Amino acid sequence: MTTRLTLNHWQDWLLPGNPDDTRLLHADGCDRIYVCPPHLGRGYIQEIPLQDDLSLFIVDYALTNDLVIDVPGESPHIEFEFLLAGPETGYSLFVPNFGFKQLEVKRSQRRFFKVEVIFKPPTLTDYFQAYLEQLSPQAQSVAERVIQAMYRYQRSGSLSTPVKMLSRVMQGGMASEPYTTFGHVVSDTLHAESVVFNYANRTPISPTMNQVIGQILSCPYQGTTRRIYLERQALKLVSLRLEAMVQPCLTEADLNSIYQAASILRNQLSNPPSIEALARRVCTNRLKLNQGFREVYDTTPYGYLRDCRLWQAQRLLTISDLAIADIAASVGYTNRSHFALAFRQWTGINPKTFQLQAWQWAS
Known part of the structure; x- marks a missing residue:
């Protein structure tokens, strides 16, 4: 059985939760807790604000039915996901969100357990650029053309560098029309070439990353000390993730x-x-x-x-x-x-x- 939902905000399918929930590994009064409605499944999503432009998420839930969500265009952000249970277990994904409207499909009878580090403007651009620098020359070329296409879709003219165009794109987002998708913005050829990111955005979680993830999940602190500790660990985890993007050992x-x-x-x-x-x-x-x-x-x-x-x-x-x-x-x-x-x-x-x-x- 499949449940379909049309939402105004990504979290609208969830119910408000409480930091005192015993299922949480650790929590603080400033955390935002969302719980899965009983008729859809069980579990929670925990958002831990670290800075205005940086948040840490701990996600742990399982659904009783497949869930198809009509997701509105969100504010631009990038996600570094570390998947501990469910599809792609053992991998880290880089997920850029430009504000496109999309369908999100969540499968039933699987535990989704992951840690996410999310950047918003203005820090977002620095980490996006760091990611781009780790790509192969081929993928970098495709990424630059994608950024140019999105920039030109938003406004006429051009800027001198892809980084400046990226910054403008991520400031405004792409959801200027209710049905705007990635496929509307890029050409047939560029869309076909952008399949490269389905592979480039995926990296195995290393033992060192796993160690930092464990420290995040078992954080023993509270209050300001907790926030500072988790921010340091989240940024360390992202740095390790970027360093792990090695190029193929081929001539x-x-x-x-x-x-x-x-x-x-x-x-x-x-x-x-x-x-x-x-x-x-x-x-x-x-x-x-x-x-x-x-x-x-x-x-x-x-x-x-x-x-x-x-x-x-x-x-x-x-x-x-x-x-x-x-x-x-x-x-x-x-x-x-x-x-x-x-x-x-x-x-x-x-x-x-x-x-x-x-x-x-x-x-």
């Missing part, structure tokens, strides 16, 4: 072969070459191609192709009025049922429901 020639192969797959979604043919086209062999994709994208060439297909399908479901079967065919699925299953496994929602919700935004 320049091998790396260029992988980038070229990825470009071929992105541009031939409906008629991709075989692995052997793809390897020949980029002057390598099947083994090195598979190993290279693992190094760069943490998946296989076919896994990358599937992600590109579904990434493009999600955009078409959002911005076009094409039939589901036509969208499936355009991204390489000859069987609509196979497409629906793959999309549901990838997003947690079937394509028709996703499309209807997107149409509702634009109406």
Whole structure:
């Protein structure tokens, strides 16, 4: 069973809680506590304000039904998430929020347990820039073009550097229209290339990060001492996360072969070459191609192709009025049922429901 909610604010599906809740690992009177309604599940979200532009979240809940939330465009912020239970357990995600409207799908029967460090303006820009500097040159180039596209969508003209444009974008946010999504702002080609961030934003949690997370969860202090301690630990955790963004250990020639192969797959979604043919086209062999994709994208060439297909399908479901079967065919699925299953496994929602919700935004 799936429950669908349309909200004015992200926390509207939750109930106000109390810092005295015995489920909390530690709390203070200034914390904001939200609890899961009994008819939806159990658990809590704890927001610990550290500075005006910095907050720490401890999230621990499980749902009884799948939950699909129509989320409004939020104020711009970036999140460093550290996932301790649930999907992507053992990984840290970098999640930029530019204020786009989106569907958020929360799956049932899983415990969601994570620590989040959230930055808002003005500090946000410094940490966003630090993240960009850790990306590969290829991903940096895509990121700069995405920032330029968002800046130009907001206003005419341009600024001298991507950092200045980023600062302006994050000050104003992108939710100038109620249905604005990422797919509305960027071109077809740039949207396809931006799939790189689905991989670049994901990093394993290291033992050192785990140690700092443990110190955050077991904080023994109260009052001002607690806030200072948690702020220091949160910033240390983010620094460790940025340092962990290491580049693939490949030669320049091998790396260029992988980038070229990825470009071929992105541009031939409906008629991709075989692995052997793809390897020949980029002057390598099947083994090195598979190993290279693992190094760069943490998946296989076919896994990358599937992600590109579904990434493009999600955009078409959002911005076009094409039939589901036509969208499936355009991204390489000859069987609509196979497409629906793959999309549901990838997003947690079937394509028709996703499309209807997107149409509702634009109406």
